[in-house]
Amino acid sequence: MNNENSPIQLRYLKFCPTCQIIKPLRSKHDSISNKCIAKFDHYCGWGYSSVGQENHRQFVLFLSFFLILLCIFNIRMLSHFLMVYQPTKSNNYIYFKIFLNLYEQNPSLLLWYIIWTILNIFVLNQLVHQAKGIFNNLTINEFINKNKYQHFWNHHLFINPFNLGYTNNFKQFWGISNHINWYDTFTTQHLSKQDTDQDNVIYI
């Protein structure tokens, strides 16, 4: 704990009774992995793992590559349908006819296509939320639970003390600049001591 913290800042310190530690700023005790996660984002049920400071970049990269693969797969399948299940007489409802032919001739393939398309939309939705978080410097957990964190509120006004602007937020996320050690940062005052490259952070 930093002895230079003022009494005003000390009231923001949180103790985790399970891990027996003072919780760093932006961390959260994850009940599934039963440990405090630095810069906690969310628990990923697919990966059976908490997403936080250690693996957040890898998670976003995984989502991006997975989305590209899904898009390639969907486009390839669609082009296959256009070639194989083309109706003999073309009309205004050609795409509908292609899928009708597919349904009649190979319903299991159509089912797979629908499942992959839903998966595609789901992954895209996840990536959009992640991009929103990266550019605004907010984790999914902070988006959802922002009302619980006092450091976001100043006279009932929401102020994000981590926000450096879209470009610097992006650079910080990917470790290009404005590096912050989220394991050893306990208050927003402590944040100002580490961060010497920036001059536009609003502190509470």
Ligand SMILES: [Zn+2]
């Ligand atoms: Zn804990």
